Amino acid sequence: MNLDSYTVTRGSKSAKIAAILGLIVIVILITAPWWAGRADMRLLGELFLYLALASLWNLMAGYAGLVSVGQQAYVGFGGYMLFALTIFGGVNPVFAIALAGLLGAAIAVPVAALIFRLRGAYFAIGTWVMAEVFRLSFAQVGALGGGSGTSLPVGIVRSMADGRSAREALSYWLALGVATLVVAAVYLFLRSRKGLALTAIRDNELAAGSLGIDIFRTKFLVYIVTCAMTAMVGALIFLQKLRISPDAAFSVNDWTAFVIFIVVIGGIGTIEGPIIGTLIFFALRETLADLGTIYLMVLGLVAIVIMLKAPKGIWGLIKDRMNLQIFPLGYRVETPDENKGA
Amino acid sequence: MPEPILKISKLSAHYGDFQALYGVDMEVAEGEVLAIIGANGAGKTTLLRSLSGLMSNEAGQITYRGQAIGALRADQVAALGIALVPEGRQLFPSLTVEENLMIGGRVNRAGPWNLHKVYDLFPILQERRGQASTSLSGGQQQMVAIGRALMSNPDLILFDEISLGLAPIIIKDIYAALPGIVGGGMSAVIVEQDITKALSVSSRVYCLQEGRVSLEGGSATVSREEISRAYFGIA
Numbered sequence: 001m002n003l004d005s006y007t008v009t010r011g012s013k014s015a016k017i018a019a020i021l022g023l024i025v026i027v028i029l030i031t032a033p034w035w036a037g038r039a040d041m042r043l044l045g046e047l048f049l050y051l052a053l054a055s056l057w058n059l060m061a062g063y064a065g066l067v068s069v070g071q072q073a074y075v076g077f078g079g080y081m082l083f084a085l086t087i088f089g090g091v092n093p094v095f096a097i098a099l100a101g102l103l104g105a106a107i108a109v110p111v112a113a114l115i116f117r118l119r120g121a122y123f124a125i126g127t128w129v130m131a132e133v134f135r136l137s138f139a140q141v142g143a144l145g146g147g148s149g150t151s152l153p154v155g156i157v158r159s160m161a162d163g164r165s166a167r168e169a170l171s172y173w174l175a176l177g178v179a180t181l182v183v184a185a186v187y188l189f190l191r192s193r194k195g196l197a198l199t200a201i202r203d204n205e206l207a208a209g210s211l212g213i214d215i216f217r218t219k220f221l222v223y224i225v226t227c228a229m230t231a232m233v234g235a236l237i238f239l240q241k242l243r244i245s246p247d248a249a250f251s252v253n254d255w256t257a258f259v260i261f262i263v264v265i266g267g268i269g270t271i272e273g274p275i276i277g278t279l280i281f282f283a284l285r286e287t288l289a290d291l292g293t294i295y296l297m298v299l300g301l302v303a304i305v306i307m308l309k310a311p312k313g314i315w316g317l318i319k320d321r322m323n324l325q326i327f328p329l330g331y332r333v334e335t336p337d338e339n340k341g342a
Numbered sequence: 343m344p345e346p347i348l349k350i351s352k353l354s355a356h357y358g359d360f361q362a363l364y365g366v367d368m369e370v371a372e373g374e375v376l377a378i379i380g381a382n383g384a385g386k387t388t389l390l391r392s393l394s395g396l397m398s399n400e401a402g403q404i405t406y407r408g409q410a411i412g413a414l415r416a417d418q419v420a421a422l423g424i425a426l427v428p429e430g431r432q433l434f435p436s437l438t439v440e441e442n443l444m445i446g447g448r449v450n451r452a453g454p455w456n457l458h459k460v461y462d463l464f465p466i467l468q469e470r471r472g473q474a475s476t477s478l479s480g481g482q483q484q485m486v487a488i489g490r491a492l493m494s495n496p497d498l499i500l501f502d503e504i505s506l507g508l509a510p511i512i513i514k515d516i517y518a519a520l521p522g523i524v525g526g527g528m529s530a531v532i533v534e535q536d537i538t539k540a541l542s543v544s545s546r547v548y549c550l551q552e553g554r555v556s557l558e559g560g561s562a563t564v565s566r567e568e569i570s571r572a573y574f575g576i577a
Contacts, residue, residue, distance in 0.1 A: 209396065211420055211448065211491075213448060
């Protein structure tokens with residue numbers, strides 16, 4: 001066999017096309033405030049934030065093996081930090097989002113020190129317990145409205161930008177920016193040496209350890225970074241909602257169950273999975289939401305069918321059948337025919 | 343005998359209430375290839391797990407270059423220059439051949455081994471470098487496991503049952519590559535059930551029986567009777 005005719009590459013034709021299409025879509029989305037309606041922009045903003053949450057949960061569960069059902073702790077924490085920093089600290093709301101991320105990282109350190117002692121299902125339950133501790137704690141803070149919550153004062157909302165349209169455009173761009181940042185950060189992290197180590201840990205923890213990978217430190221780092229970014233997304237979510245309460249901020253349904261659904265149906269352990277999952281989730285929600293509880297039953301049914309028939313999710317199914325790569329992480333061998341085509 | 347690179351003193355290891363090793367004493371000299379033989383359940387893999395940090399022991403029971411390493415984690419042991427080729431290969435299925443090798447190179451130790459040198463040793467891996475490691479044959483997977491360990495440029499390499507589950511012709515190829523690996527002054531501990539193979543590449547041999555050392559001697563000088571007695575516990 002003539003080896004010179006085969007090339008090993010990370011990129012692929014499909015990845016290059018997807019990158020160009022992705023850039024075009026981002027540019028079109030950036031211009032949305034000039035052509036989209038108010039309701040469409042709100043919907044897109046929400047979609048971007050769910051995409052960010054799903055990508056972060058996927059990094060943690062799908063790559064680091066940390067299956068948390070308590071990420072609502074950081075969504076709510078980020079939201080509350082935004083309110084506290086802007087109301088009591090007089091911090092600019094946009095700057096407060098970044099600060100909420102830093103505070104999220106700070107609070108995640110002692111939480112990790114506690115829950116990292118647990119494994120598997122116990123870890124999952126531990127994260128949920130921590131989220132409940134967060135919810136009950138914030139419900140005790142009278143200055144932030146206690147159990148009934150509080151609204152963002154009008155003055156703070158107005159300080160963001162002049163006029164309602166400008167504020168909504170800013171909120172929209174922030175959501176788009178955060179989603180793009182999260183997906184890009186996850187992709188670049190997984191392509192790095194640390195990302196390779198993370199995949200190795202997911203595949204075989206014992207072997208990874210005996211090859212010099214510090215398993216605790218790698219997982220710890222992923223957990224802290226994920227929680228910090230989740231807190232930033234949480235701050236943005238409640239900047240859009242303008243009102244926060246413990247039940248809304250720490251809702252396991254809204255911020256974890258739906259996110260897990262998105263990742264599972266899209267394809268866990270892939271970057272493309274959460275993107276596809278988010279699109280499917282919103283398509284189902286927008287078409288079935290009027291059906292009330294039946295909508296939730298349909299979501300459950302879809303999740304069960306996907307888990308049974310396509311355990312690798314919709315993206316897994318597409319990837320296996322079409323050998324597609326949008327976010328190339330691994331190397332692949334290209335045959336001479338493929339080279340000619342590319 | 344030169345100064346030992348590795349010294350094991352009264353090493354005991356437990357799985358819960360079950361004791362797998364009872365006061366094992368052993369030494370590996372610089373540049374020496376040591377064979378450890380024994381029946382199933384004799385404690386060979388437990389010994390290697392202890393040496394590589396996958397099982398925690400009392401610190402002073404294992405000394406490497408004068409440093410107590412018994413209580414260190416696996417990644418700390420690897421950073422000191424001890425690499426393990428584990429039983430059953432334990433490759434990373436979602437990574438390609440080359441990525442598996444690169445993971446071994448994460449331990450940033452200076453030395454002769456790099457991707458090119460591993461591909462020189464096992465040319466078939468260069469051909470398969472972009473493939474998923476799981477798509478390789480058992481023998482090729484074993485080559486990846488060995489290459490991955492070498493990429494960390496260890497001073498001591500631990501082989502756990504490298505011939506297990508492989509066809510005789512493949513075992514022959516792998517053993518033929520061993521002198522090229524340990525010839526550069528690297529020390530090696532080879533755990534093996536194939537006694538003939540183990541004796542052919544080592545200078546000294548230890549036999550374990552029910553967690554205890556039942557024989558220690560030169561690989562070229564121990565007799566078949568001594569090995570039978572030590573291996574099976576019969577006269």
